[in-house]
Amino acid sequence: MKRSQDRRRTSKKRSKGLKATLLIAVAALVGLIIWIGTNDWNVEKTLEQAGLSNTDSEKPETSPGSEDKEEEDEQNLPPAEVEPAPPEESTEKGEDDTPFDGGYVEGQQLPSEPTYVKDILIANKKYPLPETFAPGESKEARAAFEEMAAEAKLSSFNLTAFSTYRSYDYQVTLYNRYVDRDGVEAADRYSARPGYSEHQTGLAFDIGEVNHEKHWASSSFGTTEAGKWLLANAHRYGFILRYPNHKEEITGYMHEAWHYRYVGKPIAEQIFKKNITLEEYLGIE
Ligand SMILES: [Zn+2]
Incomplete structure (x- = not known):
């Protein structure tokens, strides 16, 4: 009980x-x-x-192409007619007040022979090309580009080279147009004077995405998924980002997210891994 x-x-x-x-x-x-x-x-x-979430507060980027579909047919500019936007006022210079001299050697004449350093053809503001130098687009660079574009397609990026080889005469037209629009100082930061353009080597490829013309020759290309893919993979095909950010003092040009230069795989690998410019690699700063 x-x-x-x-x-x-x-x-x-x-x-x-x-x-x-x-x-x-x-x-x-x-x-x-x-x-x-x-x-x-x-x-x-x-x-x-509550401090319990470990989600990145950064919003994921919109998937490539989701925002600019409506612009598709608007501007089908022919290659090389794409004009870079005028550079934004640089906020990074600051340290010294000396005006940017454009990087050119005053009174320099165009040479009669192109310059090769370590067997690499160089074209920059210190090493111009002869007026008569007209190799056309490099077949080797084109083949490498096509191989790269084919792999990019597997990640659904439809890459195109909207400007490659430019003749001396074409650069004359282009540069003068930019000077008329923005003045010499601004034009010198994003466009080469005739004889000084790397596009005259036939090894420079301005790359963008098909149907995304609004990012062509624009720094915004670097923020697209295709632009990021290219930045991370181009060296495997022999291309380097020729004018990286924060290297304007060395390369003579503002950051160009779209401008790639073919140098071949071994050298591209080294330049990529060391995170240096072509000038630094060649020791010709
Ligand atoms: Zn270019």
Whole structure:
């Protein structure tokens, strides 16, 4: 008899305890719901507030092409007619107030022979090309580009080279147009004077995405998924980003996310891994 009473008492105690636990749980749940409610029913925001979320607050980039489909047919500019946007006022210079001299050697005449350093053809503001130098587009560079474009397609990036070889005469037209529009100083930061353009070597490829013309010859290309893919993979096909960010003092040009130069795989690998410019690699700064 005694035993069964004991048992009953214990089970009563137990059910009391259970009731209390349930009550606390319900109260906690109600509290939680109210709390989430005050955060506009945004669970992620609530978790973030509680320091429980480890989600990156950075929003994922929109998938390539999702935003500029409506512009597709608007401007089918022929190759090499794409004009780079005038450079934004640089906020990075600051340190010294000496005006940017364009990087050219004053009074320099165009040479009669192109310059090769370590068997690499160089064309920059210190090493111009002869007016008569007209090799056309490099077949080797074109083949490498096509191979690269084929692999990019597997990641759904449809790459195109919208400007490659440019003759001396064409550069005359182009440069003069930019000077008329933006003035010499601005034009010198994004366009080469005739004889100084790497496009005259036939080894420079301005790369963009088919149907995404608004990013052609624009720094915005570097922020697209295709631009990032190219930056990470071009060296495997022998291409280097020729004018990287923060290297204007060395290369003579502002950052050009679209301008790639073919140098062949071994050298491209080295330049990429060391994160240097062609000038630094060749030791001709
Ligand atoms: Zn270019």
